[in-house]
Amino acid sequence: MEALLTALADPARWRLVTLLAEQPRPVGVLAQLAEARQPQTTKHLQTLERAGVVVSRRTGQRRIYALQPGPLRDLAGVLSRLADTADRRGGPREAYDRYVAGLDTERHAAQEPGWADGRSFRFHRSLTGPPELVWHHLTDASSLAQWWAPDGLRVSEFVFEARPGGRIVLEYRDAEDLDDSDVVVGRAQGVVDDVRTGEHLAYRLSPLLPDGGLAFTGHLDFDLRPTRTGADLEVHYRITDSTTDSADFVAGIEIGFGQSLDRLAAALAADTHNIEHDTDTRSTK
Numbered sequence: 125m126e127a128l129l130t131a132l133a134d135p136a137r138w139r140l141v142t143l144l145a146e147q148p149r150p151v152g153v154l155a156q157l158a159e160a161r162q163p164q165t166t167k168h169l170q171t172l173e174r175a176g177v178v179v180s181r182r183t184g185q186r187r188i189y190a191l192q193p194g195p196l197r198d199l200a201g202v203l204s205r206l207a208d209t210a211d212r213r214g215g216p217r218e219a220y221d222r223y224v225a226g227l228d229t230e231r232h233a234a235q236e237p238g239w240a241d242g243r244s245f246r247f248h249r250s251l252t253g254p255p256e257l258v259w260h261h262l263t264d265a266s267s268l269a270q271w272w273a274p275d276g277l278r279v280s281e282f283v284f285e286a287r288p289g290g291r292i293v294l295e296y297r298d299a300e301d302l303d304d305s306d307v308v309v310g311r312a313q314g315v316v317d318d319v320r321t322g323e324h325l326a327y328r329l330s331p332l333l334p335d336g337g338l339a340f341t342g343h344l345d346f347d348l349r350p351t352r353t354g355a356d357l358e359v360h361y362r363i364t365d366s367t368t369d370s371a372d373f374v375a376g377i378e379i380g381f382g383q384s385l386d387r388l389a390a391a392l393a394a395d396t397h398n399i400e401h402d403t404d405t406r407s408t409k
Contacts, residue, residue, distance in 0.1 A: 125202065128195055131175035136160060137168045141191065144178060148190035216275060223379055230371040240340060240366035240374050247359040249385050253396035255348065258355045259322050261392060262346060271387035273299075274380035277309055290316040292329055314342075323348055330365075331373045339370035342377075354392065359385070 131137055139158050143149060149157075155165040169189050172178040177196065180189045210217045233239055251258050261267045263286035269279040273296055281295035292314035298306055314329035325346040330338040343362040348355045361377060 125199065127175045128177060128199060131171050131177060132199075134168070134171075136164070137172055140165070140168055140172065140189075141177065141196075144189055144191040148188050150186040150188050152186070154189065219275065219379055219383070223376060226378070227372060227375040230375040234366075234368050234371035234374075237367055238365075239368065240363045240370065243363045243366075243374065245361040245378055245381070247357075247361070247382060247385055249357045249359075249389050250351070250354070251357055251389055251392050252354040253392045255322055255350045255355050257395060258348060258357070258392060261388060261395075262325055262348075263319070267391075271391050272384055273387070274376070274383040275299075280304060280308070285316060286319055286325075288316055288319060292316065292327060294329070322350075331370075333367070333369050337367070337369075338365065339373045340364065340366040354396075357385075 132141065136158065140154055143154055143157055151166055151169065152162060154169070155162040158165060160168075169178060169180070173180060173189075175195070177192055178189050179192055180187050182188075209215070212218075230240075261271070263284070265282045265284040268284055269282040272282070272294070273279050276299050277296045278299045279294065280297040281293065283291055283293035285291050292312075294310075294312040295308055296310040297304060298309060311332040312329055313332065314327055316325075316327040318324060318326040327344055329342045329344060330340060331342075333339050341364045343360075343364065345360040345362075347358045347360075349358075359381075361381060363374065366374065
């Protein structure tokens, strides 16, 4: 496939492919129609033949070239599957397109300081697992690091002191930057305001601009209500102190934080399954 793509990438060879798609032709005629020299045309045809996209036969004093449709159909199938993967419903590309659309809107609105003050977002998730496990995932730094990042990113540094006045420090990197060799994608800092174990958690968190200044202050309130299978989580995310440079961050809240909460739900479901499995295993011994 790589040899085929390399062969087709050259405009002169692509022209020959289009000519051969019409009908088999000899080298001399192909050179005339492509308005190229015959030695160059011969070299291009040899490259296409090595890639499997054309075949040739000598008949008398002429060598006739013909197009092989099979490799092109195979390539078309591969390209179609790639397009379907990128365009699948609910996939990463859909989230990216939504973010870009929101980004344009927010950048247009961010004309003066305070432009996003008072903007709020509300999220709801029904979470599985014992209430104490849910609370642990909301307040333990190592557990938070598992889910507190949108798709495509990972937490590379996390400080979370679960007490009033406690510090919060966050650093994000690309999820595929496993050796931390690429640039840091984002940083944030904040402070915990209120902790009522198993019920309510409140803190302020501010993304940092490239110059180290605060983009805005996000006021987050987490309210838990126990259920038979775990807990219902309500999150209220409110913005103050928004700067004109905060549009990129504000545009990502609804999608990005929603993805983080989805990861929280998945992490709790996995942990709950493991707990139940371990319990079943011990009971059978």
